[in-house]
Structures are given as structure tokens and as C-alpha cells.
Amino acid sequence: MDKKLFEMTLEEKENYSKQIINESYNKFGNEVAVAFSGGKDSTTLLHLVRTAFDSTIPWQVFTLDTGFDFKEIPEFVKKLAKEWKFDLTFLKNHEITAETPLMDKAECCYTRKVIPLNTAIIDHKLKALMTAVRWDEQSARANEQFFAAKETPPHVRIQPILHFRELDIWSYIKKYSIPYCELYKKGFRSIDCEPCTNPLSKAGMERGGRDPDKEKVMERLREAGYF
Amino acid sequence: MSVHGYERQTTPYLERMTEEDAFAVYQRCFAPASWTVPVHASLFTGLYPFEHRVGDDNVCLPDNMYCIAEILKYLGYATYGVTSNGLVSGLLNFHRGFDEFYEMWHYYNSREFSEINQIFSRSKKNVESELGRFLLLLRLSYSHRAYTFLLKKFIDTAYKKINGINAIVKKSVHATLRTIDTAKKMLYARNTRNPFFLFLNIMESHNQYNPPSRINAFGKISPKTREDVLKKYEWHHYAGSPFPAEIFEILNVLYDREVLFLDSVLWDFYSFLKNREILDNTLLIITSDHGEFLGEHGQFNHVFTLYNELLHVPLLIRFPKDLALRGQMNNLVQLHDIFATIAELTSSPLPIPDSSESLLSSDSRKIAYSQLLNCDRPLRKFRQKNPSFILQDFMQPHTSLITEDMIKVIRRADGHTEIYDLTKDLYETRELSNSPAYSEQKLKLLQLLEEPH
Numbered sequence: 001m002d003k004k005l006f007e008m009t010l011e012e013k014e015n016y017s018k019q020i021i022n023e024s025y026n027k028f029g030n031e032v033a034v035a036f037s038g039g040k041d042s043t044t045l046l047h048l049v050r051t052a053f054d055s056t057i058p059w060q061v062f063t064l065d066t067g068f069d070f071k072e073i074p075e076f077v078k079k080l081a082k083e084w085k086f087d088l089t090f091l092k093n094h095e096i097t098a099e100t101p102l103m104d105k106a107e108c109c110y111t112r113k114v115i116p117l118n119t120a121i122i123d124h125k126l127k128a129l130m131t132a133v134r135w136d137e138q139s140a141r142a143n144e145q146f147f148a149a150k151e152t153p154p155h156v157r158i159q160p161i162l163h164f165r166e167l168d169i170w171s172y173i174k175k176y177s178i179p180y181c182e183l184y185k186k187g188f189r190s191i192d193c194e195p196c197t198n199p200l201s202k203a204g205m206e207r208g209g210r211d212p213d214k215e216k217v218m219e220r221l222r223e224a225g226y227f
Numbered sequence: 228m229s230v231h232g233y234e235r236q237t238t239p240y241l242e243r244m245t246e247e248d249a250f251a252v253y254q255r256c257f258a259p260a261s262w263t264v265p266v267h268a269s270l271f272t273g274l275y276p277f278e279h280r281v282g283d284d285n286v287c288l289p290d291n292m293y294c295i296a297e298i299l300k301y302l303g304y305a306t307y308g309v310t311s312n313g314l315v316s317g318l319l320n321f322h323r324g325f326d327e328f329y330e331m332w333h334y335y336n337s338r339e340f341s342e343i344n345q346i347f348s349r350s351k352k353n354v355e356s357e358l359g360r361f362l363l364l365l366r367l368s369y370s371h372r373a374y375t376f377l378l379k380k381f382i383d384t385a386y387k388k389i390n391g392i393n394a395i396v397k398k399s400v401h402a403t404l405r406t407i408d409t410a411k412k413m414l415y416a417r418n419t420r421n422p423f424f425l426f427l428n429i430m431e432s433h434n435q436y437n438p439p440s441r442i443n444a445f446g447k448i449s450p451k452t453r454e455d456v457l458k459k460y461e462w463h464h465y466a467g468s469p470f471p472a473e474i475f476e477i478l479n480v481l482y483d484r485e486v487l488f489l490d491s492v493l494w495d496f497y498s499f500l501k502n503r504e505i506l507d508n509t510l511l512i513i514t515s516d517h518g519e520f521l522g523e524h525g526q527f528n529h530v531f532t533l534y535n536e537l538l539h540v541p542l543l544i545r546f547p548k549d550l551a552l553r554g555q556m557n558n559l560v561q562l563h564d565i566f567a568t569i570a571e572l573t574s575s576p577l578p579i580p581d582s583s584e585s586l587l588s589s590d591s592r593k594i595a596y597s598q599l600l601n602c603d604r605p606l607r608k609f610r611q612k613n614p615s616f617i618l619q620d621f622m623q624p625h626t627s628l629i630t631e632d633m634i635k636v637i638r639r640a641d642g643h644t645e646i647y648d649l650t651k652d653l654y655e656t657r658e659l660s661n662s663p664a665y666s667e668q669k670l671k672l673l674q675l676l677e678e679p680h
Contacts, residue, residue: 166301167301167302167576167577170576170577170578171576173576174576175576180578184578185578185579185580185581186274186278186580186581187272187273187274187278187279187292187293187580187582188291188292189290189291189292189293190291197291
């Protein structure tokens with residue numbers, strides 16, 4: 001975590017992010033995808049990409065279909081794809097059926113998120129995946145870099161808004177009147193799959209409402225390819 | 228309260244304040260729930276009880292929701308909280324976002340002491356023996372390098388025996404005066420370059436009613452009668468013998484005296500803010516989380532039902548000088564609209580829940596929606612006090628809805644429905660659900676009750 005970057009004004013942070021985004025294009029060309037969860041951070045990231053490329057998004061956009069999403073999430077994702085005209089792909093683990101036995105939280109996350117994401121990186125022959133991870137969101141993300149090499153599968157993780165704080169995200173959304181998922185207007189602060197987003201949690205951080213079992217294994221999940 | 232039209236002059240100072248100064252007096256403000264915990268959760272998050280679910284099985288303020296102190300802290304405000312109510316406590320997470328949070332049942336209120344003490348309070352439930360708890364205290368002192376904690380804990384425990392949560396319920400005067408004193412000290416000590424947010428919760432006028440003995444307005448009560456009445460709790464009424472009218476008359480006088488005392492305390496604090504020239508640029512909000520039953524509808528305290536004795540609450544706001552909001556306001560508002568109002572006034576970029584409507588908006592609220600999610604806690608207590616206690620039909624969850632034209636529908640969990648016209652009958656004495664004039668409206672109201680958005 002770079003304190004200087006953290007203390008920048010919002011405008012400086014935006015410009016820094018756009019530099020990372022432009023550098024990504026210069027390095028990897030079209031062989032990049034942007035991960036979009038429908039949450040506030042990835043909406044901000046998509047908007048930054050759009051701003052950097054004159055209101056277009058030059059890369060394909062991946063969204064996970066875990067089967068456990070709040071209904072508001074895919075609704076919002078599709079609406080935004082139509083409005084901002086980006087190339088949207090829903091990623092799903094097709095091996096999961098109604099007969100698939102219940103799993104523990106970490107295994108579930110690995111099966112429904114990590115596997116389809118890694119498969120898509122291989123299938124689309126991507127060199128990099130751009131995500132909306134932030135330093136202050138969770139301790140497992142505090143040491144992340146803007147460009148991070150991943151081994152399984154080999155690709156680079158580009159993280160252009162690492163230095164945005166939670167307040168910066170909302171300030172950015174307000175500044176540019178960016179639409180956001182209506183779940184935030186129902187009081188949710190951080191959104192995961194529906195069974196793992198507990199509005200009654202008391203864990204003490206932005207991601208406090210997320211399942212604590214999963215938060216404990218975040219580092220392992222991240223090593224396996226999770227955001 | 229006489230400032231809202233009550234016949235006894237219980238709030239002469241608030242009347243003076245609203246006459247002399249630019250206050251907006253909201254005559255139609257309704258709480259989203261009927262007791263402390265869910266109402267404070269709504270006040271802090273701007274959400275309805277069915278959204279935050281606090282007051283159902285859970286009584287802790289959730290982390291996965293933005294709360295007002297946290298938002299203001301993000302925006303650069305110094306945030307201070309002072310509470311006399313044990314339910315609005317750090318233990319239940321209501322301290323979230325406050326730089327300094329003082330609980331009046333503690334002698335020590337430093338951040339370090341509060342944090343370790345809260346860890347101890349949560350962990351001690353799993354430790355059975357006294358020795359085990361003592362060792363836990365030692366371990367916490369050592370692990371936090373707070374070597375005086377043990378001594379402070381000992382002094383604090385002794386203080387709590389005299390002035391603790393249970394004592395505050397019976398002797399709120401001391402905590403009330405200490406609350407105001409603490410608030411003044413914080414405002415004296417603050418860095419005047421930074422804006423501040425101060426939240427004060429005062430237990431005065433909450434039962435048990437025990438106003439200062441020097442206040443003897445509204446009728447004579449002998450010291451012995453007063454002593455006897457002070458021993459009466461809600462379980463005596465619900466799980467023992469219902470109180471006769473004479474008891475309620477005495478309770479009513481004591482309640483009114485508490486309001487009269489509170490009125491003078493609020494005047495003192497208001498004068499302090501004015502004299503320190505803090506007031507002009509400050510949003511000052513005076514309100515209550517809920518009301519009390521003093522025999523109306525056969526009820527006592529604020530345990531069951533959603534009649535207006537509990538929901539219709541005072542709301543007086545002195546907006547900053549440059550806003551022209553003042554005088555008698557007759558638009559429908561809810562207590563948790565304070566959340567959106569503060570968010571708008573401070574230009575917060577964070578999302579404002581749809582459930583909270585800013586009082587600065589020209590659009591007025593269409594419905595006021597309130598809920599009693601769960602009655603299990605009081606019922607458990609009543610069964611402990613009287614195992615043969617008989618459940619009555621009003622002792623179950625309720626929802627209520629008031630429309631813009633002041634028609635109210637109340638529905639119990641068992642489907643029983645009541646309708647009232649609040650323009651003629653604010654405190655619900657004439658039930659209209661079987662009246663042919665309301666049959667068509669009843670269907671619409673029930674539909675609205677299903678879809679509070």
C-alpha cells in the first residue's frame with residue numbers, strides 16, 4: 001500500500017488510474033478482459049476505462065453467473081451493458097447442476113467463481129485481466145500491486161483503482177452521475193452472492209457483511225485466481 | 228409536550244426556543260418502530276426495520292450498512308457520541324463511526340478502556356468461573372499493553388454499582404446532567420477548525436419515572452406513593468395485575484415532571500451553544516426515539532402494539548441560518564428522514580436509502596411505515612416473572628402505515644386489522660375497519676402495507 005497514492009486528490013487518483021489503463025492497452029492490446037461484478041468498485045473501473053477511451057470500452061467485459069446472485073445484480077449489469085455498449089460475457093461453471101451437492105463457502109466460491117474465470121482466461125487466450133480491487137477493502141488486498149503476475153493460469157492482473165478509498169468511489173460516482181446497483185439504496189455496503197452477504201454482520205470492515213468463513217480464506221482464494 | 232399541543236405546560240423552554248428562534252416544528256413525525264434499538268438503527272442507517280432487521284433476533288447495528296456517524300467521519304467531521312441508554316451502546320455496535328463515544332454507566336470512557344472492556348464483555352460469557360474472568364482481564368490488560376486497565380475496571384465496576392445501566396433507569400437525573408456536562412466538555416476541547424457531529428441520548432422521561440424531587444408541578448404525590456410507583460415495571464402490569472387508573476395518573480404526573488426537567492436541561496444546552504456562537508452554522512435536532520403508554524389502550528411502557536402514543540414523536544429542528552425552514556410543519560415525516568437530511572446538508576456522496584427522505588426536499592413523504600418485528604424478549608421476561616402468564620392477542624408483531632392524508636392501518640401478525648382517521652382521531656380511539664365508508668380504502672391500505680416502497 002502506497003500512502004502517497006492513497007492521499008492523492010480524487011482528480012489525481014483518476015488520472016493515475018487512467019495512466020494504468022492506457023499502459024495496459026499499450027502492453028497487452030486487445031488481449032485483456034475487464035471483470036465486472038455489478039458492484040460500486042467495478043462500475044467505477046468500467047467508467048474509468050470508458051473515459052480513457054473516449055466513451056468506448058475496447059475490451060470484453062466478464063461477469064460471473066454464480067447462480068446465487070441477487071436478482072438486482074444481473075439486471076443492473078445487463079442494463080449498463082446496453083447503455084454503455086460493451087461486449088458482455090456471463091461466465092458460468094456449466095458442470096454445476098441442480099444435483100451438485102452443497103459445498104463449504106470457500107469451495108463454493110472456488111467452483112462458481114475461480115474455475116469459470118480461469119477457464120475464460122485460457123479459452124479467450126487473455127494476457128491480462130483487469131479488476132476493481134482496492135487496498136483498503138480487505139487486509140488480504142493491502143499489499144497488491146497495480147500489475148501483478150499470476151501463475152494459474154499465467155496472466156497479469158491489472159488493478160487500476162487500488163488507491164481508491166471507499167469514499168473516493170462514491171465521490172467519483174457522484175461526480176460523474178454514474179448509475180449504480182439499487183442494492184446500495186437498500187442499505188447494503190458490500191455485495192457478494194446472496195447467501196454470503198449478511199446484512200446483519202458485525203465484523204468491523206467494509207466487507208463485514210460478507211461471509212466470515214470466506215473472508216478467512218481470502219488469501220488462498222486469491223492465490224487460486226479470485227479477485 | 229406542550230410545544231406539540233399537550234394541555235399541561237411541560238415544555239415552556241422549548242416553546243420559548245421555537246418562538247424566539249428559527250425552529251421547524253414537525254407536527255406529524257412518526258417513529259419507524261416502537262422501541263429503542265430498532266429506532267436507533269433506523270435513525271443511524273436511514274433504513275426501515277424490515278431492511279436492517281435490528282430488533283428482530285438481532286439487536287446489534289450491522290456493519291454491512293452505512294451509518295451516519297461513519298459517513299460524517301469520512302467527510303471530515305469530528306464525531307462524538309454520549310449515551311445514557313444501555314441499548315445504544317458500543318456492545319451493540321452503536322459506537323460505529325464515532326471518534327469518541329461515552330457511555331454514562333461507565334466511570335472511564337477513554338477509547339482504550341472502552342475497546343478492551345467491550346472485548347471483555349463479549350468474551351466473559353464463555354468463561355464460567357470468577358477466577359477465569361479475572362485471568363481473562365489480566366490477559367487482555369497484558370495483550371493490549373494497558374497495564375492500568377485492571378485498576379480502572381475495578382473502579383468502573385464500583386461506579387456501575389451506583390450509577391450503572393439499571394441505576395440510570397431509576398435515577399436518570401445524574402446521567403442526564405453528566406451527559407450534558409460531557410457534551411459541553413467535548414465541544415470546549417474540540418478543534419474549532421473541523422466541523423463536528425454530536426449525538427446525545429438522554430434517558431430522562433424513559434421509565435422508570437423519577438424526576439428531581441424539587442420539581443413538584445402537576446399535582447401532589449407523597450414520597451411514599453412515589454417510592455411505591457417507582458417499583459412498578461411493565462411485567463407487573465402485563466404478567467401480574469393490570470394497574471388501576473390511579474396508578475396511571477401518578478405515573479402520568481411523574482412522566483410530565485420528567486419532561487419538564489428535561490425541557491430545562493435542553494434549554495441549558497441550547498443556551499450554551501448559542502453563547503458559544505456554535506448555533507448559527509449548526510443543525511440542531513431535538514427528538515425522541517419513541518413515546519410511552521400511560522394506560523392508553525390498556526398499555527404501559529413501550530412493549531406492544533404500534534399506536535401513536537409510541538410512534539408519534541416530537542421533532543424540532545433548527546436548520547442552519549441560510550435555510551428558510553422554520554415554523555409549524557404539517558407534512559408527514561419519519562424519524563429516520565433525519566439520515567437523508569444530514570446526508571444532503573453535508574453533500575455526502577454515499578448512497579441515501581430510498582427509505583429515508585430528506586426534509587429539505589420539496590416532495591413530501593407519501594407514507595409512514597412502522598414495524599414491531601418481534602415480541603419474544605418481553606414475553607420471555609414475563610414468563611420468567613410469572614410462569615402462568617397468559618398471552619394476549621396484542622402481544623405479537625405489528626406493522627402500521629400512515630398515508631399522506633393521515634389514514635392509518637395497523638395489522639397484527641395474525642391478520643387482525645384496524646383503521647383510523649388520524650385527522651379526527653390522532654390517538655386511535657375510533658376503529659373504522661368495519662365502517663362502509665372505509666371498505667374500499669381498506670383494500671388499498673392493506674396492499675400498501677405489503678409494499679412499503
